[in-house]
Amino acid sequence: MLVSQSRSEHILELAKELLDDIELSRLSAEALLLKASRLARWVGSEEVQRWISFEMSGYNGSDATSLKFMGKTGRWTKKDEKKGYWGPLAQHEAAIEAENIKLRSMTTPNTGGDAGLAVMRMHQQQLAATTNYIAILSGIRSRVFSLLHSFVTDVYYEKEFDSLSESIFERYKSDIDTLLAAHAGEILKQIPSVMSRLSEDDPESISQALTTVRRIIESFADSIFPPTDDTIKIGDNEVSLGPNRHQNRINAFVHQRVESKSRKAKIRQNLSNLYDRVSTGVHRDVTAEEARSLFLNTYLFLGEVLHIGEVQNAEQD
Template sequence: MKPRYEEATLLSEEILKNFELTEIPTQNIVLKCLRLARLINDFDSVEWLKNEANGYETSEQGFLTATAWKAAAKSGRRYFIDDPNSKKDKKEKVERAFTDTIAVMEANVNAAKARMEVAYDRNVSLSSHSTFAPSIPPTNASERNSIFKIIQDNTGKIEKVKSRLYQYVFDVNYELKFADITEDIFTRKRNTVDSKLKDICPEAIQKFISVYENLKSDNDEDWANAVHTCRRIIKEVADSLYSPSENLIELPGGKKLKIGEDQYINRLIQYIESKSTSDKFASIVGSHLKFIGERLDGVHEAANKGTHAEVTLEEAERYIIYTYLVLGDILSL
């Protein structure tokens, strides 16, 4: 997918330049916007831009289809007028949409401009020996006003649609660049964690591969399995860094802390506190570790009881990222 997103980023930059420098006709820009939507698998926008590129679909009765009506709203094509069928003193408003394609409206503007060039008033020379003033030929002012209205109306509609197209491309460009920055940051963190895991817990690398495979599934049980695997990875790291013990640790205040086989979070927190020279760092990482540990344990316990813990794909992805970030902090000590 990365080459597609790289192409999409470059294309979005190119389209913004086309808009800002008025380099090509807007209809050509619409087609480039359609390709951009296809590259990023934005299927809703593909349907919208297909209407913009190919014309708005109508039903057998001559009304816009539901998809076309929705697309008209996204393009800023819908507007309100007084209901011509209303018999009330105060007219009710009804919503309509203009449906000419950008190509048609641009052609209307170009044709009107050509007409305007020949609609000027001819120079007239009048002379007469009559005592009556000669009649002055009528001007083309009325025609020019009519042509101007065509230009103004079509240009206004084009600019409405252009503003929506520009905003769409601008937003996509921003999201692609932000995602790229975020991905670079996470990739560096992941590479650091993977490198250190190879030394202390090489089996964890293979488990992370299993996690990624589960995320490709459409089955929520596989997403839950990805979360289970994150728990096993953290536990294996705990076993490598701070072995379990049946002995209890006495905390300040006299409280006893278990650090047995199942208390892997407690063991990691003890490891952090023993290695970190910053109480604040230990506190922050410890709180993050407790949070993710409680959630992972909850999913694990539900599975042990034979019940199904509901895990969404977004949630599974979030805990995988949390796992990497927490392990990165721990392994940096």
């Protein structure tokens, strides 16, 4: 795999290649199974890996996955007696080829009388048996390829969606970083320390990280709406904008730039919840997962507020 290629990109590329391999019949069954096994290993699908191993080396009657895929691939002849086609896919493909050669070599006997009729019936029985055997093995092969195709398709579209989501997030993240650099550059310098502490997963580091997140919110308020002795009326409330009124000043910034009452209310509630949870988390145990969620939500919240300012500036221009 190329160093510059992410894991998700590699999986997506491999899945796309496999879809083409299956649909265009570009690979032998054995090569296809080996490639599909690599994809299953990359995405962590243990059941598919195990199934493919049976397709390559043969099935057995004691493994649950083996028995499950005996049914899925149509291998049973008498399931209650555990009779079926236990061999690997390559063996069945070789048998299909051999039976087709045999079928092409069969010629209609040219004999007469009662003996001729008996020979003709035997010939027809052999012809029917060979044709039926080819049909059964071909059916197994078709089911195997269908299961492979379904597995690969699911992986492909899942990773295609993941890739799109990553792309959308990366673009939005770039926008937020640009806005933070322009309006609150000091905050960007604090983000690496938060991420480093959150990766350590111990309570002390998490507490320190959340302390930094709270300071980021406060620094953000100072950057976009510096403290003042003035007040502002938001709804029916006269709101103080002093040094310790960080939430009030962020809300005032939003209030001056957003017309929608419902959006202002949602932003105000989101800020209140974030600040409360971050402040509380500083003094009590929170999980690393919760702390990372709080940091990410804070980061996205700052981006939303800054975008509000940018939209208004663009409208004024």
